[in-house]
Amino acid sequence: MRVFLDANVVFSAANPGCNIARLIDLVVRDHTAVTSDFALEEARRNVQLKRPDWLDGYTALVPRLELAPSLLFDLPVELEEKDRPILCAAIRAGCNLLVTGDRKHFGHLDEQTVEGVTIVSVFGLAKRIAE
DSSP: OOEEEEEEHHHTTTTTEEEEEHHHHHHHHHEEEEHHHHHHHHHHHHHHHHHHHHHHHHHHHHGGSEOOOOOOOOOSOOOOOOTTHHHHHHHHHSSSEEEEEHHHHGGTTTTOTTTTTTEEHHHHHHHHHHH
């Protein structure tokens, strides 16, 4: 399974020992974890601004992720401009899932499949890993 991680998931996974970090460890071990340059930069910026003590965790996580280029193309769903590159990158990278904690912008797409990519929460990912 190819799992695309939104910036907020990468940010949270930078906190070593937290449940999200452990979940992403399982993804990296048994599947392929993917993110984009766009998401990675947003996560890095937020770690530096909000949780600089997580920088080592972020630095350790990055080489374990496959990096997909940010792209932009027409989508058959409505998304804010800043969120469109995330879904576009997940589609172009051939991911099965896009994992996001952004309920405000992606919530209306929760558990929906767009161009082969199912948008899920971290809980949705955990359920699939457990199955």
